Amino acid sequence: MRKNKGGFNAGRVLLCCMASVVATGCVKNPSDGPKPDDPSAGDYQTFATAQSYAANIDYRLNGYQIGFEVFGENPYEENADGTLTKKEVEPYFRGYTDETGHFSGNLTMPSLVTEVWLSSDAIGSVGTAHLKVSGNRIDFDQNEYIAQHAGSKAMTGSGYTYPDDCKVLSEWTDVYGTLPNVLSDNELPASFVARVDKVYSGVVGKFITTVYPELFEDEASADISIESPTKINMVFLKSGASWQNVVGYFTYPTGTVPAADALTKIIAFPNVTKYYKGNSDVRVGSLLAGDRVQLKYWDGTAFQDEFPAGVSIGFFLMGHWFASGNIASYDYAKDIRYSKPDLNPMADGKRQQRTVSLYDRQSGWVAVGFEDNKDWNYTDALFGLQMEHQNAIPGVPDLPEPGADPDTYTEYRGTLAFEDLWPYEGDYDMNDVVVLYKSRVYTDRSNNVSRTVDEFTAKHNGAAYTDGFGYQLHLFGADAVRSVQIESDLAPSSFMKGKSLEPGQDHPTVVLFDDIGVALGHTFTVTTSFTSGIGYERVVPPYNPFAVLKTDEGRGSEVHLVNYPPTALADRTQLHFGHDVSQPDKGLYYVSKNNQFPFAIHIAGYDFRCPKEGTRIDEAYPDFSSWVASGGHKDWYRNPETSLVY
Numbered sequence: 001m002r003k004n005k006g007g008f009n010a011g012r013v014l015l016c017c018m019a020s021v022v023a024t025g026c027v028k029n030p031s032d033g034p035k036p037d038d039p040s041a042g043d044y045q046t047f048a049t050a051q052s053y054a055a056n057i058d059y060r061l062n063g064y065q066i067g068f069e070v071f072g073e074n075p076y077e078e079n080a081d082g083t084l085t086k087k088e089v090e091p092y093f094r095g096y097t098d099e100t101g102h103f104s105g106n107l108t109m110p111s112l113v114t115e116v117w118l119s120s121d122a123i124g125s126v127g128t129a130h131l132k133v134s135g136n137r138i139d140f141d142q143n144e145y146i147a148q149h150a151g152s153k154a155m156t157g158s159g160y161t162y163p164d165d166c167k168v169l170s171e172w173t174d175v176y177g178t179l180p181n182v183l184s185d186n187e188l189p190a191s192f193v194a195r196v197d198k199v200y201s202g203v204v205g206k207f208i209t210t211v212y213p214e215l216f217e218d219e220a221s222a223d224i225s226i227e228s229p230t231k232i233n234m235v236f237l238k239s240g241a242s243w244q245n246v247v248g249y250f251t252y253p254t255g256t257v258p259a260a261d262a263l264t265k266i267i268a269f270p271n272v273t274k275y276y277k278g279n280s281d282v283r284v285g286s287l288l289a290g291d292r293v294q295l296k297y298w299d300g301t302a303f304q305d306e307f308p309a310g311v312s313i314g315f316f317l318m319g320h321w322f323a324s325g326n327i328a329s330y331d332y333a334k335d336i337r338y339s340k341p342d343l344n345p346m347a348d349g350k351r352q353q354r355t356v357s358l359y360d361r362q363s364g365w366v367a368v369g370f371e372d373n374k375d376w377n378y379t380d381a382l383f384g385l386q387m388e389h390q391n392a393i394p395g396v397p398d399l400p401e402p403g404a405d406p407d408t409y410t411e412y413r414g415t416l417a418f419e420d421l422w423p424y425e426g427d428y429d430m431n432d433v434v435v436l437y438k439s440r441v442y443t444d445r446s447n448n449v450s451r452t453v454d455e456f457t458a459k460h461n462g463a464a465y466t467d468g469f470g471y472q473l474h475l476f477g478a479d480a481v482r483s484v485q486i487e488s489d490l491a492p493s494s495f496m497k498g499k500s501l502e503p504g505q506d507h508p509t510v511v512l513f514d515d516i517g518v519a520l521g522h523t524f525t526v527t528t529s530f531t532s533g534i535g536y537e538r539v540v541p542p543y544n545p546f547a548v549l550k551t552d553e554g555r556g557s558e559v560h561l562v563n564y565p566p567t568a569l570a571d572r573t574q575l576h577f578g579h580d581v582s583q584p585d586k587g588l589y590y591v592s593k594n595n596q597f598p599f600a601i602h603i604a605g606y607d608f609r610c611p612k613e614g615t616r617i618d619e620a621y622p623d624f625s626s627w628v629a630s631g632g633h634k635d636w637y638r639n640p641e642t643s644l645v646y
Helices: 010-026 142-149 192-201 624-630
Strands: 050-058 066-072 076-078 083-084 093-096 102-110 115-117 128-132 137-141 166-168 232-238 246-253 263-267 294-296 311-318 336-338 355-359 364-371 383-387 408-418 433-443 449-461 468-472 481-487 509-513 523-530 544-548 557-562 600-604
Touching: 066 102, 076 468, 083 128, 083 311, 093 102, 093 408, 093 468, 115 137, 128 137, 137 142, 192 232, 192 355, 232 263, 263 294, 433 544, 449 468, 481 509, 509 523, 557 600
Parallel strands: 050 137, 166 263
Antiparallel strands: 050 102, 066 093, 066 115, 076 083, 115 128, 232 294, 232 383, 246 263, 246 311, 311 336, 355 364, 364 383, 408 433, 408 600, 433 449, 449 523, 468 509, 468 544, 481 523, 544 557
């Protein structure tokens, strides 16, 4: 509400009161009727566009953690060729389960959420699960989810085709590539799985080729040389591929160089695809982590259970060769990828390393990761080899001990808007002090916060006065904060007195600017480091934001979101004054008498288009009144009268 700047006077107060009477007469008041004799916070509208959802997520895995994300939309899109691309969208939450694959906690998300996509590419997860939100709860039990979505496993008979120069361990029986000889009754060694997941996944933004370059020196072979007879199981761990790939193996005398056209290729897994594609609940595969087949040695006339000494095992991947139950090459993916670089020549004379094999000394297992195309992450088909005799295959490079786990982050963003005539009702155009925020909350594998990076941008100035902006971390004391760094091309508020936190506060408080007119269009970046043990549920942006009103007259006048407390430096004599009916002893703050319009509002996850000067919010957003009255139209802020907003 832009007006001539200056202090309040009786005439101005009278006009505000009259305007309030006119405003409240235009729309049905949802709280008409007698007020409670003993009101509490629950008796008043909070005007919150975000809320807490109870999440209970159980992957039913023992011994290692699962990293997961919760999205508000499908994070994958399917391309014309059937491959998948992960969208550049931020999840509502990123975090980790405990070491039993279980997570229980509260997630802050927009109030309009009715469905989510739970996504994980960790070994043992189903991938992406589409879940309904019911009763403000998100519940996921992986075993139950698989049972509900797997469909029938009934055998449909053989007859599917594959290349003439291949043999198969067992003919699959349906269009998903289901093998009747798959065993799934043995648990995976937890320590092996945890290390493999970290090593092959690399770190954020980096793949195994960058983190462990020594594994790719001299075009290393990933073949396995047998020095004493042994039986071998090949165990599915994960597939990050969008193609439906075929994986198999071949053998040759150790010390020789095999020719591709002379190999006897044996198909072990016709379709290295988990049950579901990443973008739907539609079943497209048959594999879950832990599914295994026993590899057999082909002696030229028959399969033998045991691999003899003196032979080497190589592997191959047929990229995107599986379709509708049949195996055939495609023109754009006709080349077979081999574990031996000699068999992967390129036009420039170099040879491609398409497979990485690593030996885990703790479990005695070997990890084998395949690269099917060009992203070089070697997780398009990831398997474990389980040897009957662990000393049968010396010479395989050791699985590196992974480094420290990087922090993950959850990003929050939204818009904050304040009326600056508080404690009196204004014109409710909600454009006096408007600030955009984007925050990243970084957490460790225990879901404790290590640091936050918050960006606040002054978006719109409709203020009557010289107004500033700040926020408080009101759920803990200053000893929870290790350091604060503020970056901007403008100096922070004078109330900071050159400090990183505002002096005189009992909770960590930052005031970013004194005058939104000066700060308009400028961004303030605040990096806050925390002491250990601060749980993610206590650090939820935008924290406790507030406008400091009439800063040219002093520090005391603050307006906050409904039911958020003022800071220690606020003038509390303005509470329960004018049209404000705060009752601090009951946890009731910054509520108006008519309970129809707020003094401040937070639009979660959205770049809010504020109403034009003098246009009330319920006029600019026709669904606003319905939302206030009944909780309907939770997406009211997405549907403005475009001629009435900036």
